[in-house]
Amino acid sequence: MTKDDVKKVFKQTHERMNKVAQEFPWENKEAYLSWLAQTMEYVTYGTRILALTAGTFPLDQTPLTARFIQHATEEKGHEKLLINDAKALGMNIEKIAILPEAEAFHKSVYYWIYQHRPAVIMGWILFLEGFAIISGPGIHKRVEAAYGKKPTSFARVHTNEDPDHVDKAMDILDYFSAYELKDIIHGLELYSSLYTNILKAVPANLKKQSVAA
């Protein structure tokens, strides 16, 4: 596996994700609120996951430890954006049901920490950063048109992130072995599938609720 293989899978993954993101009913308030709550599920644990991962690299991969620590500090407090976005729409985010798909998305990440395979978590990060940069602008445009600026701060902050975040993440790939690059690809593919499940489960569960009502 080479860096170019990772870049190729990254491109294919996010082309597919962009289509999945476009199909999500962003203008449906209940669906958007549920997405905020499902997002909150992994954002809350995100800084801890990054910090724990930082500690797993051996001494010859110290630049990776530094990268994960820095990333953890950058993500600090982002859950407050989600709480405030829901509040601006009159909803307490803690009252929204968390779907099993959202639990699986971040809780499975701990497995890679315990198995000492942090490269898969690098794939998780490349998935999330790529999604923010590639699918994020379209999502932000739609939710801001539907709800205004106040309830859409999380989408705004993550869309306006430096697009060179992904370039920087690609540069850091030089510190991974060929075997680990394979793990990164696995992470990208695995977490794009699990995130697709979240985006499909949100509207499916709203339908179920309305049928039950």
Ligand SMILES: [Fe+2]
């Ligand atoms: Fe964030």
